[in-house]
Amino acid sequence: MKYYDKLIFECSREGRCGYSLPRNAFPAAGELPAALRRQAPLALPQVSEPDVVRHYTNLSQMNFGVDTGFYPLGSCTMKYNPKINEEMAALQGFQGLHPLMPARLTEGACKVYEEMDKALAAITGMYKFTFAPCAGAHGELTGLMLMRQYHINRGDLKRTKVIVPDSAHGTNPASAAVCGLEVVEVKSLANGRIDVEALKPLLTDEVAGIMMTNPNTLGLFETEIGTIAALVHAAGGLLYYDGANMNPLMGVVRPGDMGFDIMHLNLHKTFSTPHGGGGPGSGPVGVARKLVDCLPAIRVSAFHGNFGVILRAYAYILALGQEHLRKVGQYAVLSANYIKESLKDVYKLPIEGVCKHEFVFDGLINDGAHDDVPGATTLDVAKRLLDYGFHAPTIYFPLLFHQALMIEPTETESKETIDAFIEVMRKIAAEAAQDPNILHDAPHNTPISRPDETTAARNPILKYQENS
């Protein structure tokens, strides 16, 4: 352990402090009732300013982020977030806003919402957006509430089922259940796309709609989307588009033109605002013209959503413009296909063909299993990548494959970075074939080695414990 890896409480020395204020600068707190007065000094660490700076700087370096390295976390679109977005969000006129300010002082913010509404409508083919939802899953819930409201407004009360493909992101069935809808699963074909023949008998007059993401969570474009949209509409249902996978489509294809009626976008992914660790996010929901009357009926958050995230996304759209937004998807698709083709002789590729912005391997072709030594798993590969300075891809999702390893490079990585990643992935495959134990014990070079994940989940230690 390095000296500065110590916890801040362990650096504490009686009487040491990081500031000096003039004596008697503040009036005594004599008027406070005795019962409210502190009886013993607050147990804060007593440390100098350099101790504090070094402690937090070292802590920050133990973390991994897009600003420190390649982060190919499938389904999460961990693209680089341009710093110009931060500068725009930090402008005094925006930063000092409060939602209760009078309308005459918030005209600029209203203009941003108005312009974003227009921009997102142009990008997606939707008619109108609400910016209230604060995450992708929150957008899903909002969209499904709108779907229900649409049927209720038409007096069609028995539509309480929503169809979700077996490849769907976990939040889709979860949002449907939270919305009080019954989830009906539709199977995928061996080529990873929705089985249209299996869908047909599910389309009864109890179906409110279908939730889909396209490209789906395998990174594959649902080529039958035109037929699916026609079938769902003919059965009286609506189509919901999970726009978390919008990155490869921007400026190329619009969900509205594919037949979708409602959708959310993950501004914190596709539109380049920092995310991870649970937020902040923004999941604006767009609707087709026929649903616009339902919008005011649904209130999902106080005020107007996460304005700072919307602002960053607005700066991103303006900085790129129409021409370069289109290139985002093209480069993201190129990068993903380049990695897939460069590694498919050492990692199992369950579905051949061109992918969109991400793809899924099903573990190693040669996992090195021999005698009593178990082979290297997807978890082992992910942990070993950390040793080489790369963030791990998403693992064990989607659930369609046992050893799923889902890679999404995004458009913001250089060819050199991608080549370095490919080289390391090949090196790990060679290590596994030679001696899988190197991988079983990984990571070896990170501040924390492999934790016992069962104990960590069942018996978490969430706060500082003296002598722990």
Ligand SMILES: Cc1ncc(COP(=O)(O)O)c(C=O)c1O
């Ligand atoms: C396909 C898909 N749908 C929905 C979501 C949910 O978005 P959020 O994490 O913002 O709630 C994600 C998040 O990664 C996703 O990948």
